[in-house]
Amino acid sequence: MVDIDVDAGPLGEMTATEQGVTAVVVAFGAVLLFGLLSGRLAPTYFLFLVGLAGMYALLSLGLNSQWGFTGLINFSVAAFFGIGAYGAALTTASSSPVAGGFNPAYGLVVALVAATVLALFIGLPTLRLRADYLAIASLGLAEVVRRVVLNERRWTNGNLGVRGIPGFFDGWPVLSTFPEAIPGLRIAVPLGATVELGEPFYRMLLNVLLVTVFVVGSYLLLSRVHRSPWGRVLRTIRADEDLARALGKNTYRFKLQAFVLGSLVMALAGVFYAHLNLFVSPATLEPITTFYVWVAVILGGTGSTRGAVFGGVVVVVLREGTRGLAGLEGIPLDAPSLRLVLIGLLIVLLMRFRPQGVLPPQRELIWPDVVDEAPDRPETGVREARGDGDD
């Protein structure tokens, strides 16, 4: 038997798929770096893409804590994303029909409170339902929310959407003037024209900073929560709800808690979107967003926190990639159709060949210290422990 070298660094401890994913990520990063250095990819647009990827990662993290941890089929992701975006927009925007012009920090609070209320409004009635009924009911209620936003013009401006949303850091002590204060840079990149880093670049950099804080915060919180006793109950509910109930757990209450928690993370993504795009419209609540996030979670690996982040990034690559592909000469396809077909094919192929996703949860369900302290092999052989099998 070949002795496997266990001390070969982090790469050696990975499974084959993990190595594959790492290779793809590194290769993709290299392509992006080349694009940046050769001037083909504008740095500001690149940062915008990073922001979008972070936003989808947040949405996937939220859905993952509902579907991946607890097994709740929530098809109302777009509603929570939308309520987050509208909550922030209506509080902060200059053109807000309600009471705009507040500091974005208040917008964040309003968005989170609104998302909690909506989560209770959708969750309280539907979480008692069977899984497939929950799917249909939540999709229906998300559609009700979209209709309300579309038609209640007094409150939401209806079809026109809300304009004039400030950046998230406007009104903050140092950060609000940061983009103008920093002198513009002209960098002569080695492989192409000079790249100018001006005010828009720094503005986008702040956005990326914001989404990074959101993603890292949610990631740490959710991984911690997933391993906690509370998270274990959720996993039991997902595996066998009757068992959890037999153990004396009030499963409805746990499901509701998980539902609200996930919805808050989705609303965070909405808040970020409002301050990234500076404009929100009822199109934000279209059900297609929900299904993009579902693809991200299933692709990443249901129940896997890092998988959710990975899936979110892949979905942005798919979304923006089809835009680029359809823009090429000689391909007579329009981007939205191509995107729909690709997303559909991805779902069908995943369910056929890898329903557990690319990065299914493995060690992340165990406390890391336990893994670190565990010996690589038993300290004594089985035979020795039994005393050489004499007795």
Place this chain on the structure above:
Amino acid sequence: MAALGLFANGLVFSSIIVLGSIGLSLVYGIADFANFAHGDTMTVGAYAALVTLGALGSVGPSLFGLPAAFFLALCAGFVVAALVAVATEKLVYEPLEIGSIGLLITSIGVAFIYRGLVQMVFSAESARYEVRQLRPIEALIPYGVRVTYHDVVIVVTSVVLVGTLHVLLRYTDLGRKMRAMADNPELARVSGIRTDRIRLVTWVVGGGLAGVGGVFLGLFNRLSPRMGFNLLLLVFAAVILGGIGSVYGAMLGGLLIGMVHEAMPLLSDLGTLLPLVPDAVGIPVGIEYAEAVAFVIMVAVLLVRPTGIAGEGG
């Protein structure tokens, strides 16, 4: 008077919903999953008819203001939608070894593929069938009923199809097997019914009726790649209201949901219509919330009586 007109409109819209909901309910009962691609199967039928009508042109004698070619196109809608449904079952659903939730998620992917392909070929713009637009039937206008001969065709054809299905289910061997399988697939199989064959028949009937419903939806409104997906939740509402797996429940549910959808203006002056209720009473909900009301009814039914009107047991 106004109520009569809304009732007539409701009947037309209900016919379309019923055609969709029968197929969805059959598949839900026999293949045991919520098929989110059902709405887009309707779209496929509608566009198949558009192509057929375009190829044949509007020649030939006309009946109820529709050329003979339209009725051929209707058949094409049935056949193409049924073929697409069967091909999807063979290629996608049958090889899968996952539970009903996995199938549900897969069917969303299938829905996107249908819609994306339709949109690639026909563009996202809406289209119309090449048939003459009709004015409402003169004789009925005094009664406040504004329906065209097209609407009459929709209702009559739906009634004929539903009646045929009723005969098929009640009085033929095949229908008995289908009902047996919807009740209890395991028991049906050990009784010697070839369940995989029945599954295929289910897809043919369900897909075909959805195709016809799609053609009528295109005649009633317009065609667009999103038409079926937009209708899907209403169809689900009808199926759930009627009781999942029950064909007769789906008919009743479709009728009710279609009526509610079209009769929204009545809600605001409910008091004047009902006896014993003061005139001022009314639910002030605008017609733009017609679908939202249907969805709320759906959720309420799920909560209060998940088995629906006609369903028995869990």
